[in-house]
Amino acid sequence: MNKKVCEGTTIYYADEGKGDSVIVLLHGFCGSSAYWDDVIPLLSTHYRCIVPDLRGHGQSDAPKGAYSMEEMADDVLNLLMELDIPQASLFGHSMGGYVALSAVQRHPERFHAFGLIHSTAHEDTEEGKEKRLKAVSTIETEGITAFVDGMVPGLFAPQHLETMADKVIKAKEIGYATPPQGAAGAALAMRERPDRRDVLTATPLPVLLVAGEHDQVVPAARTFTADKSNIQQSIISGAGHMSMMEAPQELAKVIKGFLEGLAG
Template identity: 50%
Template sequence: MERREQQGLPIRYADRGDGPALVLLHGFMGSADYWERVVPLLEGHFRCIVPDLLGHGASEAPEGPYTIERLADGVFRLLDELKIEQAVLLGHSMGGYTALSFAERYPERLSAFGLIHSTPLPDDEAGREKRTAVAERVLREGVRPFVEQSAPNWFAPDNAKRMTAELDRVLEIGFGTNPRGAAGAALAMRERPDRKRVIRDSKLPVLLIAGGEDGIAPPEKAFAAENPRTTKRVIEGAGHMSLFEAPQELARQIASFAESL
């Protein structure tokens, strides 16, 4: 996906299509390219703004640790630079944590927000220890061993076996992550707070999408909070990566939600 660089911003982004603004945030070890199969299905009706979050893709990867708030502030600055007053903000996995931080502090800049294969829950103690181990490992070994080991688990088991081209693409994108950025982001996720109340207290429409076979953010975690304007959808047969496992269905759900606002 072609990226542009805004003068003075630490992040790069893609800007595709016309219509209401739809901001799509990728997950850990991803980039704007995570959305490369979804954006073509949306850009005929929406202006899709797709950044490489701090530390990922072609964006800057300064020394960490980062915070989820810092990632969200980068998105806020991007909307300011693009003079976008309001947008629908959707985040995949780590991007969902970022969307929640944005919605907590800048709700006036949103017409709606949502989580895709993500959760408002914080890490438990075991999860926090794993984040620390990941940060230490990628700084010690580089990102390749971690991505090779982890990426198959991001797909539903059957999909990991048969979707070899899709898995190879996720691996390729992951290998491009700067180890500093990966470590900084892992520690940011480790420190994120419980944000169930952001969803519960919000007056905005919320979209929650889960994969029926997601072992990382299963439906019970993805749907841990809701408000009266929440839309909940399960993509059956998908794991944590419906962006590659079921892009047409994911795009359909996003479009249906955004068009209903």
């Protein structure tokens, strides 16, 4: 892992591949760049992959207090500036998709294209907002391990809990390493994020929307909120919320096909 200090915040990141085109991959809540371990080798043969640990996650700084999607997006934008990367294609998984939407909404000129992977442009429902507060309470009273143990099984398609037990364990271990104050800060950021469906309907940029056939966290209907000529919708067969672990070859194929279509 590499690191850069971005406007006072230390961000760790993987930097793999040497292609002229740059892909940025953002992980989800209580994840890290390691979520993408199975996908990076499949993409880095053709693209340079920048894969950060978002604020509050992995090895990156985890300030105390509530975060915002704008702060988390600015960390990514500042990292790209530090790396002298003027433009990239940005793909965000789950929470990473919320970060991507904030970045694209405010700085569309910095991106060739973007994608939401098991994510949504909707804001949290009222029930969802209550769940964020419960998550913070669980993290603060029972600890990050108990919270992750309760969260991770629901991220995978039910049939994969046994057939991909090693992947489930890896996702839990990544989650255990999340600083508790980072998880709490990010949960509050997700709770307060606005509805950004207008970003999808208004953007002229090419957009990739990816849903898992058996995603119990973000159903396809909440991912596929816009249907335009510049938007590609793809469903990963058999996957839950974690296609980067459950079906990495299929996800990489979808991303590569999307990007090759732009080049064509």
